[in-house]
Amino acid sequence: MARLVMKFGGTSVADLDRIRNVARHVKREVDAGHDVAVVVSAMAGVTNQLVAWCKDAAALHDAREYDAVVATGEEVTAGLLAIVLEGMDVNARSWQGWQLPILTDNAHGAARILDINGAELLRRFKEMSQVAVIAGFQGLNKESGRITTLGRGGSDTSAVAVAAAIQAERCDIYTDVDAVYTADPRVVPKARRLAKVAFEEMLELASLGAKVMQVRSVELGMVHNVRIFVRSSFEKPEDVDSRAPPSGTLICDESEIMEQQVVTGIAFSKDEAQISIRRVQDKPGVAAAIFGPLADANINVDMIVQNVSADGLTTDLTFTVPSADYERARATIEKAKGAIGYDRLDGATDVAKISVIGIGMRSHAGVAAKAFKALAERNINIRAITTSEIKFSVLIDAAYAELAVRTLHSLYGLDKA
Numbered sequence: 001m002a003r004l005v006m007k008f009g010g011t012s013v014a015d016l017d018r019i020r021n022v023a024r025h026v027k028r029e030v031d032a033g034h035d036v037a038v039v040v041s042a043m044a045g046v047t048n049q050l051v052a053w054c055k056d057a058a059a060l061h062d063a064r065e066y067d068a069v070v071a072t073g074e075e076v077t078a079g080l081l082a083i084v085l086e087g088m089d090v091n092a093r094s095w096q097g098w099q100l101p102i103l104t105d106n107a108h109g110a111a112r113i114l115d116i117n118g119a120e121l122l123r124r125f126k127e128m129s130q131v132a133v134i135a136g137f138q139g140l141n142k143e144s145g146r147i148t149t150l151g152r153g154g155s156d157t158s159a160v161a162v163a164a165a166i167q168a169e170r171c172d173i174y175t176d177v178d179a180v181y182t183a184d185p186r187v188v189p190k191a192r193r194l195a196k197v198a199f200e201e202m203l204e205l206a207s208l209g210a211k212v213m214q215v216r217s218v219e220l221g222m223v224h225n226v227r228i229f230v231r232s233s234f235e236k237p238e239d240v241d242s243r244a245p246p247s248g249t250l251i252c253d254e255s256e257i258m259e260q261q262v263v264t265g266i267a268f269s270k271d272e273a274q275i276s277i278r279r280v281q282d283k284p285g286v287a288a289a290i291f292g293p294l295a296d297a298n299i300n301v302d303m304i305v306q307n308v309s310a311d312g313l314t315t316d317l318t319f320t321v322p323s324a325d326y327e328r329a330r331a332t333i334e335k336a337k338g339a340i341g342y343d344r345l346d347g348a349t350d351v352a353k354i355s356v357i358g359i360g361m362r363s364h365a366g367v368a369a370k371a372f373k374a375l376a377e378r379n380i381n382i383r384a385i386t387t388s389e390i391k392f393s394v395l396i397d398a399a400y401a402e403l404a405v406r407t408l409h410s411l412y413g414l415d416k417a
């Protein structure tokens with residue numbers, strides 16, 4: 001008998017039929033003797049509708065009222081699921097963020113959880129075996145007592161935070177993908193499901209676009225060591241054999257992973273743009289003159305490559321930004337031209353970033369070198385490279401993205417047999 005958090009996303013609660021399906025999953029765990037806290041998203045499409053209404057009401061609106069509106073989606077689902085559970089003779093009660101409470105900071109629209117009081121939930125588990133159905137995505141501003149939301153996709157973070165607060169044995173994320181894969185299966189047909197992935201690897205995969213979970217939820221899981229299990233919500237509750245280990249991907253501490261592969265996964269992103277500044281002055285303060293204004297404009301810079309100048313006077317500097325920010329980034333640099341001092345600005349938006357991720361890289365040499373050779377053999381030119389302890393990324397022409405991902409996937413032995 002364990003304490004579990006079960007989280008269901010928007011597609012899993014899209015209508016009453018699916019909510020009934022969710023309820024049967026919950027009952028299955030309750031019948032197996034577990035204490036269960038369920039965290040739910042809004043029904044599919046509802047949050048988008050609520051956001052659109054806010055924009056329609058006034059293009060510029062108060063973030064506190066935005067939160068008052070968009071937080072309601074989850075409240076509906078939590079109440080409905082509690083009703084359906086009660087109808088199945090499962091003792092259940094719904095909870096909104098202010099009721100526990102789930103305390104957050106005052107960043108309305110993108111609030112951070114500060115603290116969750118799980119005491120009442122634990123008391124009800126113990127004294128009345130009551131299931132808690134918690135509205136995800138929302139919390140209570142600790143300073144003002146007003147409702148807050150955690151940013152899009154925030155129910156994942158609610159679920160992991162609740163799991164940490166009640167010291168759950170596992171946080172099950174029921175979603176419309178059945179696992180985390182070694183690469184996007186739509187691009188790499190030979191991609192395999194990962195049985196386990198370390199928090200750090202999942203953070204890299206998630207921030208690189210494996211859109212399984214909100215990145216912050218993985219961060220939170222890592223900090224509090226909450227074991228997160230990604231599994232399919234479309235599996236019929238009746239088909240789950242509660243004695244067999246469920247299928248899906250466990251995101252956990254690396255010490256739980258016995259057979260660590262050198263490379264765990266390959267990610268790619270086409271939403272990148274490259275900016276090269278030619279003949280920048282090579283003197284102190286220039287990097288600050290470039291990246292300061294970009295940071296002030298809230299533009300996220302990713303890869304940065306600067307050459308050591310040959311003549312001691314000027315050098316080239318290349319970096320990448322999200323393609324959506326490309327024009328804005330160029331304009332920002334041009335505006336600062338006087339302070340920076342350079343010859344010319346070049347750029348490209350038809351580029352892709354391919355990343356190879358694996359904790360095993362920490363203890364293996366030559367992992368990246370192998371990739372450079374394989375890409376060269378395919379005549380794929382590398383524009384820029386960055387590395388970290390457990391990842392390296394290359395920037396290439398977008399046209400070769402799929403080929404490069406597949407090439408590296410088989411190079412590192414990730415193809416399924």
Ligand code: ASP
Binds near residue numbers: 010042136137152156
């Ligand atoms: N309903 C919210 C959203 O669509 C939160 C979530 O589903 O995680 O972003």
Ligand code: MG
Binds near residue numbers: 213
């Ligand atoms: Mg989601």
